[in-house]
Amino acid sequence: MSAGGTRGIPSGQEAIAEAWTHVLPRRTATAVEIERGFTSARIERVLQIAVALASALLGVQSFLTAMGSDLDPLPRTLLTATVFASLAAMIAACLAGRWARPAATVFAFLFPLSLLLFWALPEPRYEPAGGPWVFFLLNVAPAAAALVFPVAWQLVWVVVVPLLFAIVRLSRGEFSAEHWLTSVYDVSLSFIVGGTAVALIWMFRSLAAGVDAARAAAIDQYSRAASAEAAEQERVEVAALMHDSVLAALIAAGRAQSDRERQLAVSMAREALTRLANAESDEPEGSDAPVTSAWIASELQAQARGLGVVLAVAGDELPMPGIPGRVARALVLAATQAVANSIQHADGRGLAVRLTARHGRIRIVVSDAGRGIDLASIPADRLGIRASIFARVAAVGGGAAIESDERGTVVTITWPAGDDDSLYRREAEETP
16 A cells, blocks of 8 residues: 555556567567557558468469560569569568568569569560469559558559559550450459458558557546545545554553553554554455454454453354454454444443354444434544444445444444345445
8 A cells, every 4th residue: 555646556558568568478569569559450460461461372373474474584584583572572571570561661662663664674475364474463562552651652552553554564565455455454453452452451450440549548447447446445444544543542542540451552552553554565454364253252352452341242152164364354343443432432331242153144243322323414524434344344245234323322244245234325325
């Protein structure tokens, strides 16, 4: 528990960065990946792999067609080596997930230049039945552009690359009707395929960005709520600690008459100081080791002696085992607070404590014969009953009820809570 803040509640961005360390355990996530968002980064990786596989398939077709074309050896070799080396580098980079953007950028610019180079090469003596080998790569260049360029430039590549191919092909065919028909068909097909690919990539990226934005907003909202809840919990814990330990020690010191009572008051003061010193620890107080109902009765009697009251806790002869240690501690502290309230407000008249443990359930009843208290008149900033009894018992899954009139006050603490508990519901609803 920290004095000036909450217990290490991360912000939304810190939570996302922490998540990346678990998603990518083999390497440290970069700032770009964290800023882009988990879903966007995953979608981008999927797109790289998809482009690589499609490019490999089309590249094989194009390479086989190029090997069957009848160009001069040297120009054909240079053209093939330049384009396909760049294509292979892009495919390898996309599959590996490293240097994908630079490799895609190089191919996106190199392929249009290869079309111009194809135009300048000697005219082939025959053209393969499937068309020039560059035809199979018309949609690979726009796909490469889609990996690195904004949407507007992606559309430019979708339009310009097929048009450049058509111009080169028509000029080589002297703008004959046969070449016009073939070129229009090829260009139209490239427009459709390339436009569809760009649209799908844009859609997937937009969806991923929306998911990341929603996730970031949810994490930020959760972090704020968790911080507020932790701050409120710390406030209640500190208030309960001060009320239970410090105030109880002061009451014991004020009532101490004999040396034994003074010694008990000193012990209570030391315990209060110890608990205050340990307030910075994040570890919850107490142990989870199971205890019995007899241990609870014994602790209640010891706490009552610390308040200057000799109290015999009436209970069942057969103790109930298996009560978690922290639960037992919370029940003891809540019942002790009820005893302290009785001593403070009713001078302990008719004070009695009864503990029953049956059918896996514990019930502690603290009663007195005082004038009673008006629960509705207790100010909201008084946390004795709210924090030390209701909140403490509710935190371990129990329930508490208070009945008070001119004949006295009865505090009933039950664990675990059940539907048949007559809880003081108005108090619970008014508690902030």
